[in-house]
Amino acid sequence: MITRFRPARSKPAAQRGAAIISALLVVALSAILVSGMLWREQVQIRRIENQRLLAQAQWVSRGALDWTRLILRSEGDTSAGITYLGGVWGVPIARTRLSDFLGQIGEVRAQEGGATYISGSIEDAQAKFNLRNLVSTAVPGALTLNAQQIQSFQRLLQLLGINGQLAKNTALQLRAGLRQSATRFQTAANPATVDPTQPQGGATGGGNYTDQPGLEDADENAPVAPLQMTGVDSLLDVPGFTPEMIARLRPFVTVLPTTTPVNMNTAPAEVVAAVVPGMNLSNAQAFVARRETVFFHNVGDVQLALRGAGVQQLVFDPNQLDVNTSYFLIHGRVEHERAEVDRTTLVYRDALTHTTRIVWGRDQL
Structure with a gap:
């Protein structure tokens, strides 16, 4: 029986194979790291874009609110002492492109609002x-x-x-x-009046202020x-x-x-x-x-x-x-590309001067 021996692989060839495998692993690891960095960068850019769009939508919402307050004040000047459903304030605004409003007043940058829509209504809270x-x-x-x-x-x-x-x-x-x-x-x-002679602290109206609310204060209250x-x-x-x-x-x-x-x-x-x-x-x-x-x-x-x-x-x-109203609820919605702001604001109108002020504003989630 004749036994044949396979010649042993040369040492340089084995080293070259290991080097190729190591290089492939390094390339794969580098690709994973680079793709992860690019993905995180893309997410960060998208987050910044969303924040920018949301900030722009909020500014549009504030502008629309100021416009609504102007309507309430003008309505108070023309119909002093009377608030009825036939007033201008009672007409709701359907979903309308912002550029349509800006174009009517001759704004040269009206087309910048082409991707923004506003809608809303005023409700008599009283x-x-x-x-x-x-x-x-x-x-x-x-x-x-x-x-x-x-x-x-x-x-x-x-x-x-x-x-x-x-x-x-x-x-x-x-x-x-x-x-x-x-x-x-x-x-x-x-x-806005608060009686300064009345005690303000505690659940029972006492003046038991504390630096540790929920600990010391709870012992004396209801x-x-x-x-x-x-x-x-x-x-x-x-x-x-x-x-x-x-x-x-x-x-x-x-x-x-x-x-x-x-x-x-x-x-x-x-x-x-x-x-x-x-x-x-x-x-x-x-x-x-x-x-x-x-x-x-x-x-x-x-x-x-x-x-x-x-x-x-x-x-x-x-x-x-x-027959008159001082409190109004303003419901407004702004859609600016991907951002949406749906806000309800309570506005107080003075019965004598007809000036308005914001009592509170709440975003609808």
């Missing part, structure tokens, strides 16, 4: 029932429940098929939250400190309310910083039936139908229209009804 009215300040420094307003809210709940007993629970929750607010004694005549109501969704903190109830209440209820009368020129039939004792929903609907032909110039016109709608005995506080 057309709804203001939950802040449930608590009044009959005596300076004291928060008391307003029985008449609680009854009005109870009637509104019953009209919407909700348990009317929740009205008093809502008033108690509202008062408990206001006791911790630094603006709890504001009035509609002076929304065990549960309810939050102040800032919107309709705050009703979920009141035992008995459900999200379905909140959805039914949302078109008819609001929470404003101060107590306000209901604007009878803009209030829906459900709110009218709730704030006027002895008025049913059918009479309120007849009242609203009559209002569509001619708006009211003063509370006297409102009283005559209520009698014409079937209300024989008018027993209500005339200070709770009005």
Whole structure:
């Protein structure tokens, strides 16, 4: 038997093979690192672009808000003391290209807004029932429940098929939250006024300030400190309310910083039936139908229209009804390429000077 021996591979050839494999590994690793760096750089560039587009959309939204405030002030100058649905402020703006607006005023850079769309509307906040009215300040420094307003809210709940007993629970929750607010004694005549003689600290109104909130402060306060109501969704903190109830209440209820009368020129039939004792929903609907032909110039016109709608005995506080509005909700939406800004802003208009100021602004997520 003849045995053949394969000649051993030369050492230089083996080294060349190992070098090729090492080179391939280095190239692959370098490609992975470079692609990762490029990907991170692309993500960073995209993030910066999104931030730029969002900032531009926010500036457009601010400009649209200033334009809306100008409309409210102009409307107040031309129709002093009266706010009705037929005003310019009541016309919503459909989704419109920004360049169309800029072109109408002769802006030379109008085409730069070709990829930007705006839409929005103005809502009379005093057309709804203001939950802040449930608590009044009959005596300076004291928060008391307003029985008449609680009854009005109870009637509104019953009209919407909700348990009317929740009205008093809502008033108690509202008062408990206001006791911790630094603006709890504001009035509609002076929304920015705070009584300096009233203690501001603690859940019970005491002056127990602390450098360790939640530790020392909790020992002297009530065990549960309810939050102040800032919107309709705050009703979920009141035992008995459900999200379905909140959805039914949302078109008819609001929470404003101060107590306000209901604007009878803009209030829906459900709110009218709730704030006027002895008025049913059918009479309120007849009242609203009559209002569509001619708006009211003063509370006297409102009283005559209520009698014409079937209300024989008018027993209500005339200070709770009005034909003018100071609080408006501005709903605006801006679409700027990939960025979108959907914002709701509460604006206060002074009844005498007609100047406006922003109370708060909230972005819709």
